[in-house]
Amino acid sequence: MVQDFTLHTHTAGFDGKNTVAEMAACARNMGFGAIGISNHFIVHPNIRSANFYPFAVRGGYAGIYQYNFPDILEKYHAHYDEINRVSMDMRMPILRGMEVDFFDTPHWRNGFEYAVKTLKPDYVIGACHFIEYKGKLCNVHDMAAADHKDMQRMLDAYWAKVRRAAQSGLFTFMAHLDLPKKVGLGMSDEWRATEYDTVSTLAHSGVGVEINTGLFTDTCYQPYPSPRIISMLARAGVPVVFSDDAHHTSQIGRSFNRAKLMCDVCGQNDYLSLQKILDFSKNTR
Ligand SMILES: [Zn+2]
Ligand SMILES: [Zn+2]
Secondary structure: OOOEEEOOEEEOOOOOOOHHHHHHHHHOOOOOEEEEOOOOEEOOOOOHHHOOOHHHHHHHHHHEEEHHHHHHHHHHHHHHHHHHHHHHHHHHOOEEEOOEOOOOOHHHHHHHHHHHHHHHHOEEEEOOOOEEEEEEEOHHHHHHOEEEEEHHHHHHHHHHHHHHHHHOOOOOEEEOOOHHHHHOOOOOHHHHHHHHHHHHHHHHHEEEEEEHHHHHHOOOOOOOOOOOHEEEEEEEEOEEEOOOEEEEEEEEHOHHHHHHHHHHHOOOOOOOHHHHHHHHHHOOO
């Protein structure tokens, strides 16, 4: 087995399809020793005026977008209680994680630090699904719809935000590093230097990176991040962990073997163990 745990997963009540118990049972049947649940932790005061919000309402997942901290804390306390209950019932380690959108304001940082103090997550995945551009909260689809000049600036803003997230000291490892690839952006050679800067920042900050297999499809035969970035991570000594980003039981552990082969080719052989990930969280809080 390439890796006998999985930490980047989503469940019902957020934007996943299955319950915590169903995800854990499936992981156990597949031979995993532990599973971590990392639902979205997204708080931004203007989130409901973003272009993507109406799509989320229609899609039935708007509940993952919160505009204040008390609401998300209440939701997360109940969610973590459920995880603890299921973990005890099943006698299986089910870890309490979160996939957190980093926002670079004192208000957000205070709110998030308080959330960590009270919720005590086992690990925290850093993510940048959004950038603030010209006063609006934008995602990768907004980037794809922009004209060339704005698109380039938005991509620059994206990578700058990833670097600040890495430097924040708040995250155990970073999610889907080259996320704009989802809509085909940022893949050309001109982004190599920006990626290199970002990898250097990650190395200096001591943050790991996930190899997210959610993108291994017939049309995009690579994970997040790209082989180009995986090679840079290997040379810079940044450790990695495999993530399936499972929103359904059928996606647990998807393409881990293929991702391992790609890491071998790229010279990446520094893997975060589960113990290392849990120790990181204990040592920083
Ligand atoms: Zn994500
Ligand atoms: Zn995710």
